[in-house]
Amino acid sequence: MRVFFTADTHFGHRGILGMCSRPFDDIDSHDRALIDAWNAVVAPEDTVWHLGDFAYRCGPQQTRRIFEQLNGTKHLIRGNHDHKGETLRLPWASINDLTEVTVDDQVFVLCHYGLRTWRNMRRGAIHLFGHSHKRLPGTSQCIDVGVDNMSYAPVGVETIRARLAELPQLVFLDGTDEEPSMTLQTAGR
Template sequence: MSSTFFTADTHFGHRSVLSMCNRPFANIDDHDRVMIENWNAVVRPGDTIYHLGDFAYRCGPQQTRTVFDQLNGEKHLVVGNHDFRNETQHLPWASINELIEVEVEGTTFVLCHYGLRSWRNMRRGAVNLFGHSHGRLPGTNQCIDVGVDNVGYVPVDAQTIRARLAELPQLIFLDYTDDEPAMMLPTSANV
């Protein structure tokens, strides 16, 4: 039985990400090797994985392809800001999107590189998964950063995501209609 995983912000080949994000690796070669090992430790060849952007940066086309080819799974790309500047979009992804909705184990996930303020069916339980913020943008019980800096440098599955969401502040909606909200806030906010 195959599984579905999510990740973001791997930044393969990006030396500066080590210091910018305090990643615990001695050098970029160590970083890339461990990230590949972590990926393949959970993602099997028949699994599906959605990468929510910033796959590689300043990596070079040959090295980007070498890394890609070592990674297990049917790989889908949700384009990030660094994926426009390199060879990432030329890799043989199963699909490339800027925003996509997928249903996994009864949950609708709205996938975007960026954290969204509002998304389709959020009142009906749809969950926004994002990257880009490197763990600096707080989540709620309906949106979470699945980037490697926020989830232990490993792709995560729907069950893990739901467990993490349960620990986050609940969204409240500040309007009372059936339409999408004009604004929402975590319940811990003063309203």
């Protein structure tokens, strides 16, 4: 069994095509392409954590049909478009607003929204998020796993690690850190 992460599929949402410059002619070809991309990487025995905005302005029967076509045991981290409607009535294995999972000895903090800080971030926990549609840059410890940032398909731990290695180092200073030496300049002096 493998574990995958994704977000912001926005099944049924015609407006997302223009808003995010998704390269599809219409919402039907968009939805079909995302289903095919999902099933090309996710096997029936795999697990997928969907970090929000599964469907939007998609009819109840269509939302259910799409869900049933997707491989894997599916968990939902609620997004801003998941709080009403058919999405919450689907047979998700779990539904949360924020959770932590451990995969291959790596702790992942999952939330639809990009967080500035998260539990155990200084102990190597990685934060995965969606919502930003590729507009919020990641760091070496956090990344947008939404379809706009991940070639329209769920991604596994290896892909996430490779992408994180390309991002700038996370620098977090608090009262216990040694601040880098610098000259403090004050206006007017």
